[in-house]
Amino acid sequence: MWRQAKWDVEILTEIDNSTARGSGPEVPFTHQFKDIELEVPEELARKTEPNIPSLSELEVVRHFIRLSQMSFGVDAGMIPLGSCTMKYNPKILDALALNSEIEFLHPLQDEDTVQGLLEILYTTERWLAEIVGLDKCVFQPPAGSAGEFAGALIIRKYHLDRGEPRDEMLIPDSAHGSNFASAAMAGFKVVKIPTRGDGCVDLDALKAIASNRTAGIMLTNPNTLGIFEKDILEIAEAIHDIGGLLYYDGANLNGIMGIARPGDMGFDIVHLNLHKTFATPHGGGGPGGGVLCVRRDLIDYLPRPILVREGGKLRWDYSCGKCIGMVRAYHGNITSALRTFGYIAMLGPKGLREVAETTIINTNYFIKRVLEKPYYELPYSPEKPRKHEVVLSAKKILNDTGVSAEDISKRLLDHGVHAPTMYFPPIVDEALMIEFTESEPKREIDRFVEILHRIAEEAYRDPSKVKGSPTATSVGRLDLVKANHPKTLAPSTRYVRGEGGSR
Numbered sequence: 013m014w015r016q017a018k019w020d021v022e023i024l025t026e027i028d029n030s031t032a033r034g035s036g037p038e039v040p041f042t043h044q045f046k047d048i049e050l051e052v053p054e055e056l057a058r059k060t061e062p063n064i065p066s067l068s069e070l071e072v073v074r075h076f077i078r079l080s081q082m083s084f085g086v087d088a089g090m091i092p093l094g095s096c097t098m099k100y101n102p103k104i105l106d107a108l109a110l111n112s113e114i115e116f117l118h119p120l121q122d123e124d125t126v127q128g129l130l131e132i133l134y135t136t137e138r139w140l141a142e143i144v145g146l147d148k149c150v151f152q153p154p155a156g157s158a159g160e161f162a163g164a165l166i167i168r169k170y171h172l173d174r175g176e177p178r179d180e181m182l183i184p185d186s187a188h189g190s191n192f193a194s195a196a197m198a199g200f201k202v203v204k205i206p207t208r209g210d211g212c213v214d215l216d217a218l219k220a221i222a223s224n225r226t227a228g229i230m231l232t233n234p235n236t237l238g239i240f241e242k243d244i245l246e247i248a249e250a251i252h253d254i255g256g257l258l259y260y261d262g263a264n265l266n267g268i269m270g271i272a273r274p275g276d277m278g279f280d281i282v283h284l285n286l287h288k289t290f291a292t293p294h295g296g297g298g299p300g301g302g303v304l305c306v307r308r309d310l311i312d313y314l315p316r317p318i319l320v321r322e323g324g325k326l327r328w329d330y331s332c333g334k335c336i337g338m339v340r341a342y343h344g345n346i347t348s349a350l351r352t353f354g355y356i357a358m359l360g361p362k363g364l365r366e367v368a369e370t371t372i373i374n375t376n377y378f379i380k381r382v383l384e385k386p387y388y389e390l391p392y393s394p395e396k397p398r399k400h401e402v403v404l405s406a407k408k409i410l411n412d413t414g415v416s417a418e419d420i421s422k423r424l425l426d427h428g429v430h431a432p433t434m435y436f437p438p439i440v441d442e443a444l445m446i447e448f449t450e451s452e453p454k455r456e457i458d459r460f461v462e463i464l465h466r467i468a469e470e471a472y473r474d475p476s477k478v479k480g481s482p483t484a485t486s487v488g489r490l491d492l493v494k495a496n497h498p499k500t501l502a503p504s505t506r507y508v509r510g511e512g513g514s515r
Contacts, residue, residue: 260283
């Protein structure tokens with residue numbers, strides 16, 4: 013049985029500074045600034061000395077090493093989060109992004125002095141445009157959600173320029189939640205399209221709803237059930253016939269990369285998650301990247317700046333006639349783009365296709381193994397192969413034992429496996445959404461299947477044990493109602509020190 017490290021770690025500012033040893037002398041030259049007076053408004057001036065801990069290097073190192081031991085990441089174990097594509101990030105890509113000749117460049121540095129970096133970025137942009145089958149990409153969106161929002165803004169601006177203030181965005185009921193949020197933030201009314209029994213968009217319902225008020229549709233292919241939308245060409249025709257645009261959520265590109273291209277399916281706008289498909293770090297290991305790509309007649313709407321080649325040199329173009337403006341400062345998360353360049357360069361076209369093929373093989377092998385025992389169910393066309401991910405249902409286990417998908421996910425933590433995505437998409441009861449990516453070897457998938465079967469058997473034998481998990485982690489079971497309340501969401505030392513209830 014796996015067991016996570018558990019340290020009683022104090023906050024650095026709470027450590028008794030008087031006991032610090034080896035902290036060294038005062039920072040050099042500070043005496044030169046002690047008498048300087050700044051004209052700071054009184055209401056902004058500090059009333060007390062800053063609480064900066066005086067600690068030795070050893071104390072600081074131990075503090076953060078202990079915190080890292082209580083953390084979990086893809087370097088430590090499997091993270092089968094569906095639609096998150098938590099693939100392993102090759103360390104050689106970190107070395108590329110942290111190269112000293114690149115690391116300390118400034119975004120306002122003269123373009124003539126960074127032509128090598130701009131050439132890498134331009135090459136990466138052309139590769140990404142080719143992979144998705146569109147004409148121009150921009151790195152500026154710092155995450156997939158920002159790319160979605162920028163794409164929705166482009167759709168709105170496109171129709172306004174044509175004198176067509178369309179106000180409805182069609183979104184399948186299986187779509188990622190950020191699609192609904194991005195469309196609403198861009199000012200659209202969200203119109204939900206139902207899913208057929210085979211797991212695909214209901215084409216008849218889409219045609220019945222589409223009208224001259226329809227600005228476009230936001231979807232991904234394969235969809236969040238891991239099923240390829242076989243009617244995608246008809247969907248594209250139906251939307252284009254009424255003057256709408258198709259937006260592609262790139263979260264699931266890992267299932268078709270090198271095999272099929274969104275642009276060839278009729279999509280007009282695509283966002284790519286560099287931190288998913290192209291092996292750059294997620295979350296706290298980020299930053300992410302939400303590259304946005306468009307067809308030729310939408311290039312003028314892209315957020316600025318974009319890279320252009322003029323007179324044999326590359327430069328950032330800030331001209332903004334029709335563009336939607338900037339969606340963040342400067343040029344985007346360049347270190348993510350550098351990692352993407354290295355990833356594509358190492359794999360090449362054949363390797364990128366093999367990524368998708370391996371992902372598909374991993375998923376369908378898992379489905380065959382996990383359904384060998386009658387615990388979990390595969391809703392929506394169980395006979396159909398899946399692509400990059402699969403959504404299982406734990407409804408039978410819940411009905412028979414009272415153990416929910418959440419309980420199963422918590423129990424997985426006791427086996428040193430990160431929980432999959434739970435309760436999504438909402439069209440599947442007790443959903444467990446699982447994605448291995450191409451990174452996971454067969455033995456890890458076999459182990460995951462065995463753990464899922466063991467937990468199911470445990471649910472029938474002793475449901476209280478599953479419902480009381482996790483017990484082997486540094487943090488025990490949280491009260492989710494309390495944990496999600498605004499008063500307890502705010503960071504507080506009381507909860508770190510265990511004074512606020514469950515740790």
